[in-house]
Structure formats: structure tokens, C-alpha cells
Amino acid sequence: MKHIVKIMSLVVAIAAFWIGLLAASVVPRNYGWLLPIYLIVSLGCYGLLMVGVGLMRFPTYPHGARLLQKDIAEAKEFLKRRGSDVGSD
Known part of the structure; x- marks a missing residue:
């Protein structure tokens, strides 16, 4: 509930x-209505950037890999x- x-x-x-920007006429009216779209596109670009950075810096976990291999062998x-x-070894 706290997150929502x-x-x-x-x-x-x-x-x-x-609404404050539109009411104060800081941004022209014809550009002001596009601000939510710019925000959504910017958030999408930021999300893609963070996924890309996360993939480039993806750490390896040798201990986790050994545990996973052990679990696979047990299964x-x-x-x-x-x-x-179960197929070939």
C-alpha cells in the first residue's frame, strides 16, 4: 500500500x-500539451539506458553458478x- x-x-x-506551467504561460500552449508525452518518452529512454548499463556491467557469481549446477544435477x-x-549430461 505504501508503494502505491x-x-x-x-x-x-x-x-x-x-498545470502550473500551462497556467503561468511559461511554456507556449502548443508545446505545453506535449510535455506529458516528452516525459513518457524520456522515462522510456532512461529505462532502456539503465537496462543497457545493467547488462554491460552484469556481474558474475561463481558461487551462485556452482549452487545452480548442483541443483540441476540433483533435479x-x-x-x-x-x-x-532428462536428456544428455
Whole structure:
């Protein structure tokens, strides 16, 4: 519930800022109505940038990889005991 309150307060703050810009004539009317679209496009670009940076800096976890391989081997053994074909090793 707390997270939705944060999101809604952010939306209300952005809407109030946008309406304030339109009311104060800081931004011309014909450009002011495009501000929400610019905001959405900017947030999308930021999100893509963060995904790209995260992929470029993706750390490796050797301990986690060993645990995953151990779990896979245990699952294959369990399925073999049950008579399932689990493919090649």
C-alpha cells in the first residue's frame, strides 16, 4: 500500500507542475500539451539506458553458478529415479 501512495503522490506532483506551467504561460500552449508525452518518452529512454548499463556491467557469481549446477544435477538425478528422460549430461 505504501508503494502505491508514493506513485500516486508523484503523479499528482507532476500533474500539478504541468498545470502550473500551462497556467503561468511559461511554456507556449502548443508545446505545453506535449510535455506529458516528452516525459513518457524520456522515462522510456532512461529505462532502456539503465537496462543497457545493467547488462554491460552484469556481474558474475561463481558461487551462485556452482549452487545452480548442483541443483540441476540433483533435479536430473531425481527425475532419472522417477523414470523420466532428462536428456544428455
